[in-house]
Amino acid sequence: MTAHSDKERAAPNFKQGYGFHPLGAWADHGVDGTGEPLVVMLRPGNAGSNTAADHQQVLADALTQLPFQPGYRVGRKVLVRTDSGGGTHDFVRYCHQRRLQYSVGFTLTETTAAAVEKIPEHVWTPAYDATARSGTGRGWRS
Template sequence: MHIDIDATLVLDHSDNKEKAGATWKKTYGHHPLLAFVDRPEIAGGEALAGLLRPGGAGSNTAADHVSVLAQALAGLPARWRPDPDHRDDPDKPAVLVRCDTAGATHDFADACRAAAWVLLRLPVDWRVQDAVDTLNIGQCWYPTIDTDGGIREGAWVAEATNLVNLSSWRRGPG
């Protein structure tokens, strides 16, 4: 199961809406952070959780991401919630949390690791490119499996955890 967490802008044409505020696009409204479970049969997935935030809310606010993740996991039926103590149990659901670079904070990554599996999208720089080159040379890519168990056409996955040096990924306010 995949849970996608991302923010969006919702414009408001009135200045009296609760929690509305100026946005980074010089508009007025809200900047909610939302979590959806990826359901291929439903365009856009199914909403699990959301946090209404003012228009000027920060994109990579770790506390907001952690809160929405907790709400999303709590919103799943009990049998579908991941059990971090039994990650290798085939009868327990596996959850992959996907997020863009706004979620690339240590606090959010730690919360994801504690509750589920995590995938953070980071910009491709020379370190990532070197890792991809190493994976290509070693022929380390595996076909991606769809949620129904079939091979996903044109999609591949590889483990690069130990190939990218993230020591410069600074810890800071989240």
Template sequence: MSPQCCAIDTARASARAAAWEHAGEHAPDHHVTAQNPIVIDLDAALVTPHSEKEAAAPTYKRGFGFHPLLAFVDHGVGETGEPVAALLRPGIAGSSTAADHLKVIRKALAKLRSAIGPCPGRTVIVRTDGAGASHTFMTWLHNKRVSYSIGLGLTDAMVTALSAASPKVRVRSPSTMPRRSATGYGASTPPAFSTWPTGIRVIIRRNTRTPQRS
């Protein structure tokens, strides 16, 4: 990273720390605990330019442009929050690149150091979709003792191993109403996930297909 980028990151971190301090009890880091952690969401976005730009390239969705990876602090209501880190990437960049996820989460944690300290532990939860479900990324989070919630598409072997499991938890929608078409199963590192970090909590949602009306 260039000295100019380091200086900009430092200035932004200082500005955020000052703003959150002035916010008092309304600040995202007010009374941060393991039960009330700071939530960092990682996700990528496809950006299509209207003319050919430097570093623009074909995307995996057959478009053309850029594929930046972003980190946001999720707080407030109505899906509000603020960006804390970003990695600009050409459109050809992969979705599940662990090295890129590590770069972004390291930058995000560094910019929040005034709120969470050098060892965030359980005061932070990192969320991402299946693009972040790599052994390298999850093991890094696990070793740093940072909480995480990561989506994962099941392989055929996992589906076979879990097919006989009885549902244990009723999946609820955001409105807290039970979903009749879905059930959940929770377990601590079932055999199908033996190669993932030890002790992770696995929650599998099983959907029941609704017959299509003609």
């Protein structure tokens, strides 16, 4: 997020710009999802994308905004979706320890794609497609 002046906590970023690198969480999944922001952490422009501590703090703060109080071990009531910025061992371990469901998106490298192609067809099972509004969409996972 670009800022054209020396605003509080603004900093240079890797794209030769100046501003902020916010991190947020929204309640947007499913038919009843409201899309409302739960938490936004305003970080300096030079904040790292893969900062697990920031991802953990935003997730913890977002969980406190839910209409139910899930406690530390949330269970299957919540699905955390993140892009590759949240794809760190520390953040995934944090989600696992809290018993959260999670989905991490990332760029599929040629090495990873080649490894996936070696997985036998018989071990793949149906999975939900998070983009399906009705929850009946299908994807595949191993």
